[in-house]
Each structure stands twice: as C-alpha cells, then as structure tokens.
Amino acid sequence: MKTPRAGRCLRSGLLAVLALSGCLLSGCAAADGTQAAEAAEAFHRDMAGSNMTAACSLLQSETRKETARSSDAGTCESQLEKAKIPDPGKLLSTEQYGRDAFVEFEHDTVFLAQSEGGWRVTGAGCTPNGEEAPYTCEVGGK
Template sequence: MKTPRGDRALRIGLLALFVLSGGALSGCAPEGTAAAEAAEAFHRDVAGSDMTAACSLLQSKTREETARSSDAGTCESQLKKAQFTGPGRLLDTEQFGRNAFVEFENDTVFLAASDAGWKITGAGCTPNGEEAPYTCEVGGK
C-alpha cells in the first residue's frame, strides 16, 4: 500500500519526466486553477463528442502522437476509440513550475503551460505501479 507521501513523490517524478521530455515551455505559467479548468473542459468535450474541441486542448506533440496512433490518422478518430470514463469529482490540482496534474476520482490529467494556456500532455491516466507510474489513454509517454 502506497503512502500519500509516496504518491506525491511519484507524481513529482512523473512531472520531472515530462519536463525532461520536452513538456516544459517558456513564458509565464497561468494559475493552477486554469489547469483544472482545461482538464474539465477536455472531459466535457469528450463526453459531448466534440473531439475537435478536445483535440485542440492537447499539447501539439500529444495531438500529433494521438493522430499517428489512429487507424484513420486523426486525433479526433483516436479520441473516439479511447476508453474514457467519467472523471468523477475533482480531488486535487498541483502545479510544479510549467507542469501540472489534475486528479479526479477516476482520472489523472497531466498538463504543460503554453502561451495559449494549459495544454494536456496525458489524459485518461490511471496509476500503474512503480515501473510505469501511469497508463494513459492519450499521451503520457
């Protein structure tokens, strides 16, 4: 059983991985609540089948990877295939410099700040143990 301190260290480590893999961008970081709003908007768009709007909330690299993983070659078609569940209640939002994660009851969303606001780098993420801390429906690589 993991302790809250262990979970926090795991999240910080994963955020550091995003930074090292190009998740960090230059400029001023928006407020942490904006990250939660972006994550909530993504889930609203997916639930409402507005995959174009949902794809626009993905960081460009994540959007491109999502499109490449689709049989049809589009971000929208891959999001339609993804197995998203309702996120549930918002539990926590943490920001570490230009990166953030938003934890819901049934999902964790990872984000990076950009000039256009918070963009999603991983969504539909669930804890997966120590070696691969999270498995994500979209992004998270």
C-alpha cells in the same frame, strides 16, 4: 507484451513523476492550479459531449500529433473516439509545478503543460500503474 505506445506512456509517466518529485523537494509547487484544472475539466466536457475537435484542440501539439499518428484514420478526432477515457468524477486535487500540472479526479488523472495558448493536455485517461511504472495513459502521457 507491451505495445510501443504503452511503453512511451510508461516512460513518460515515470519522467513526469520524477520531475514532480524533484519539484516537491525543491519547493517549486505553485499555490494555484485553477487554470490547469479548468483545462482538464474542459477536455473531459468535450469528450463527454463527443466534441472531439474541441477536445483535440486542448491537447498539447505533440500529443495531438502523436494521437493522430496512432489512429487508423490518421486523425486525432478518430483516435479520441476510440480512447477509453473514463468519466472523471469529482475533482480531487490539482498541483502545479512551474509550467507543468497534474490534475487528479476520482476516476482519471490528467497531465498538462502550459503554453502560449494556455494549459494543454499532455496525458489523459491516466491511471496509477503500481510498481511497474507510475501511470499508464490512454492519450499521450508525456
């Protein structure tokens, strides 16, 4: 049985893959996703350094609110402490499609969205989920 959070992540992952697929077909991929990759790497550095306040600040506002709501303590920081986000390993690829990006590491996939404040994480700790749904995410997934 899937939890409601898992269902949201699965639906969100499917939407993200469909949006990215549409961009691939229409050629809207940007040539450089460096800033998105830097934001994903910063998120992982903050997580590895147990700086949950900084890691939460790198989440997109709705993702941060959703993360806080899913915590027993009601804070983003407490939920990130419990999240099972793996050490990402080596950066493999970055693809930017308009205001969205997909950063793939050896052991994690991070989804991001561009905002006025720069790139913000919308999904982290995401792993391919085969045929059932494209990705399951520990945090966010939208």
